[in-house]
Amino acid sequence: xxxxxxxxxxxxxxxxxxxxxxxxxxxxxxxxxxxxxxxxxxxxxxxxxxxxxxxxxxxxxxxxxxxxxxxxxxxxxxxxxxxxxxxxxx
Numbered sequence: 001x002x003x004x005x006x007x008x009x010x011x012x013x014x015x016x017x018x019x020x021x022x023x024x025x026x027x028x029x030x031x032x033x034x035x036x037x038x039x040x041x042x043x044x045x046x047x048x049x050x051x052x053x054x055x056x057x058x059x060x061x062x063x064x065x066x067x068x069x070x071x072x073x074x075x076x077x078x079x080x081x082x083x084x085x086x087x088x089x090x
Contacts, residue, residue, distance in 0.1 A: 013055040023050055025061075027072060038078045041068045 017024045022035035023042065036043035042050055042063075049065035056062055059072045074081040 013053050013061060015051050015053060018047060018050060025053070025075070027055065027061075032072075032075045034075055039070075039075075041066060 012028065014026045015023055016026045016031065022033055022037075022039070025032050025034065034042065045066055049063065052063060052065050054062045054064065061070045061072065061075075062068070071081075
């Protein structure tokens with residue numbers, strides 16, 4: 001008798017740890033760190049809001065509670081995606 005193949009993963013993205021410096025995401029088999037210094041939208045957010053992350057497309061993340069959309073590439077290479085809005089500029 002042969003076993004059936006494993007089913008598809010029900011969680012394509014998962015927050016694996018949160019620290020005072022940032023948090024780690026597991027996307028498939030890749031783990032990425034999002035430091036609050038480079039991703040300030042998450043600093044001060046509730047744990048439940050950070051944990052509520054979706055992967056609507058393979059290279060796109062969305063946090064509905066925070067209304068934050070990020071390309072996975074922007075986490076892997078934040079230097080290519082400087083912040084557009086800067087405080088104190090008028």
